[in-house]
Amino acid sequence: METENTPVIEMNDIHKSFVMGDTTVHALKGVSFKVWPGEYVGVLGPSGSGKSTLMNIIGCMDTYDSGEYLLNSIPVGNLTDKQLTTVRNRMIGFIFQKYHLIGTYTVIQNVMMPLLARGMSYKEAEVIAKQKLEMLEMGERIYHKPNDLSGGQQQRTAIARALVCEPKLLLADEPTGALDQKTGEEVLKLFRELNDMGHTIVMITHDLKVATHAGRIVRITDGELSEDNNSVK
Numbered sequence: 052m053e054t055e056n057t058p059v060i061e062m063n064d065i066h067k068s069f070v071m072g073d074t075t076v077h078a079l080k081g082v083s084f085k086v087w088p089g090e091y092v093g094v095l096g097p098s099g100s101g102k103s104t105l106m107n108i109i110g111c112m113d114t115y116d117s118g119e120y121l122l123n124s125i126p127v128g129n130l131t132d133k134q135l136t137t138v139r140n141r142m143i144g145f146i147f148q149k150y151h152l153i154g155t156y157t158v159i160q161n162v163m164m165p166l167l168a169r170g171m172s173y174k175e176a177e178v179i180a181k182q183k184l185e186m187l188e189m190g191e192r193i194y195h196k197p198n199d200l201s202g203g204q205q206q207r208t209a210i211a212r213a214l215v216c217e218p219k220l221l222l223a224d225e226p227t228g229a230l231d232q233k234t235g236e237e238v239l240k241l242f243r244e245l246n247d248m249g250h251t252i253v254m255i256t257h258d259l260k261v262a263t264h265a266g267r268i269v270r271i272t273d274g275e276l277s278e279d280n281n282s283v284k
């Protein structure tokens with residue numbers, strides 16, 4: 052049962068391997084951790100350490116070999132693909148390094164997509180999408196196409212799209228990776244504000260400077276997690 056004190060993420064001894072011909076890569080070697088509502092966690096690790104593998108499992112985009120994963124107390128390992136799609140839409144807002152916006156749609160249409168996918172009417176979705184875009188100072192740009200925007204504006208559009216379904220979790224993979232330093236800092240400031248508003252955030256990065264913006268840092272090294280002692284929980 053979900054209570055106020057339910058972790059958003061609870062992983063117990065998650066293992067994941069990839070078999071390629073004769074070799075097996077053990078990408079996650081018994082990962083256990085919890086993320087509580089309102090936390091802002093930076094997952095920090097070098098290339099090949101298992102960050103994307105972990106993100107794909109947290110985001111219900113990939114399965115695991117053994118262990119247990121509860122997303123807001125839902126055991127996602129037992130769900131069908133269709134149920135997983137619903138869980139993703141309801142529970143998680145994704146933010147990617149390269150924005151993943153649809154180039155033929157306007158800004159507002161991109162932000163409306165998750166709402167339309169859950170069956171909301173176009174009119175209703177338009178109102179909610181507009182509100183989120185205005186909150187992110189993108190109100191002047193809603194009828195532009197992504198290509199006409201700067202990188203920072205594209206990422207703010209992607210953040211509006213991630214927020215529009217009021218997800219339990221914002222899951223970001225190198226969200227500043229494609230931005231210059233100043234714009235990247237603006238996006239990180241926005242994440243801080245979103246966290247101050249109560250949003251739970253997991254941000255994956257290889258960059259210590261970026262990770263230190265999070266309240267808590269978890270390191271991933273060769274498929275194993277360790278808590279950073281200096282981080283505030």
Ligand SMILES: Nc1ncnc2c1ncn2[C@@H]1O[C@H](COP(=O)(O)OP(=O)(O)OP(=O)(O)O)[C@@H](O)[C@H]1O
Nearest residue numbers: 069071076078097098099100101102103104105257
């Ligand atoms: N689909 C796959 N097939 C085979 N091996 C994979 C696959 N995905 C990941 N791996 C391997 O698992 C390990 C972890 O990869 P992962 O992509 O999770 O690392 P990462 O920390 O995200 O790295 P980067 O910072 O370069 O994105 C690597 O050794 C990688 O080669």
Ligand SMILES: [Mg+2]
Nearest residue numbers: 099102103104
């Ligand atoms: Mg990766």
